[in-house]
Amino acid sequence: MRKALIVCLLIPLAVGGLAAALTMGSMSQYAALIQxxxxxxxxxxxxxWTILYLLMGLASxxxxxxGVPRAEKKRALTLYGVQLAVNFIWPLIFFRAGMxxxxxxxxxxLLVLVxxxxxxxxRIDMRAAWLLIxxxxxxxxxxxLNAGVWLLNR
Numbered sequence: 001m002r003k004a005l006i007v008c009l010l011i012p013l014a015v016g017g018l019a020a021a022l023t024m025g026s027m028s029q030y031a032a033l034i035q036x037x038x039x040x041x042x043x044x045x046x047x048x049w050t051i052l053y054l055l056m057g058l059a060s061x062x063x064x065x066x067g068v069p070r071a072e073k074k075r076a077l078t079l080y081g082v083q084l085a086v087n088f089i090w091p092l093i094f095f096r097a098g099m100x101x102x103x104x105x106x107x108x109x110l111l112v113l114v115x116x117x118x119x120x121x122x123r124i125d126m127r128a129a130w131l132l133i134x135x136x137x138x139x140x141x142x143x144x145l146n147a148g149v150w151l152l153n154r
Contacts, residue, residue, distance in 0.1 A: 001065065004061060004064060004065065005058075005061050008057045008058070008060045008061035008064060009053075009054055009057035009058065009061070010057070011057060011060070011084070012053035012054075012056045012057045012060075012084060013050070013053045013054070013057065015053070015084050015085075015087065015088050016049050016050070016053045016087075016088075018088070019087075019088050019091045019092065020046065020049075020091075022091075022092060022096065023091045023092065023095040023096055026095035026096055026098075027042065027095070029095070029098070030095060030149075033149055033152070033153050034149075034152040034153050035145075035148070035149065035152070036144065036145060036147075036148025036149065036151075036152060037148075038144070038145075039145060039148070048138060051134070052134060052135045052138055055131045055132070055134060055135060056080075056084070056131070056132065056135060058128075058131055059080075059121055059127075059128040059129075059131035059132055060077060060080050060128070062121075062124075062125045062127055062128040062131070063076050063077060063080070063121050063124050063125060063128050064077065066124045066125050068124050072123070072124060073124065075120060076117070076120035076121055076123070076124055079113065079116055079117040079120050080117050080120075080121075082113060083110060083113035083114050083116075083117050086106070086109060086110045086113055087110055089106065090103060090106050090107060090110060093106055094146065100146060100149050100150035100153065101150050103146055103150075104143065104146045104147055104150055107139065107142060107143050107146055108143070110139060111136070111139050111140070111143065114132060114135060114136055114139060115136065117132065118132040118133070118136065
């Protein structure tokens with residue numbers, strides 16, 4: 001049981017770590033952009049994402065270990081995997097490619113997928129759904145920041 005929890009925590013951390021490694025050189029470029037009001041300092045992003053990835057991992061573990069039928073778990077965890085893949089691609093679009101408008105559209109898709117994942121998780125274990133709420137709130141804030149960067153740097 002403990003090994004499964006560790007794996008569930010490491011999966012989103014690895015996805016986020018790989019995305020961060022692939023976008024590392026783009027952060028100075030991002031810092032040079034006109035930022036919208038309420039933009040946090042750069043150090044906030046890795047701290048926030050680490051916490052969010054740990055919450056995602058814990059939520060997925062709660063679903064994985066639940067006693068619901070396998071098909072229901074599989075559907076929820078597949079949605080989780082898809083949203084994690086979409087999450088991985090967003091920083092590549094935003095930071096590496098500098099495609100801020102397309103990144104905003106991609107972020108809306110991610111919001112829909114995370115909402116669907118939270119609903120699917122909630123049908124299995126409400127605690128898992130609640131663990132995704134900070135992630136949804138952060139994505140809304142990220143959408144504001146993304147839209148601001150796009151509009152202010154055209």
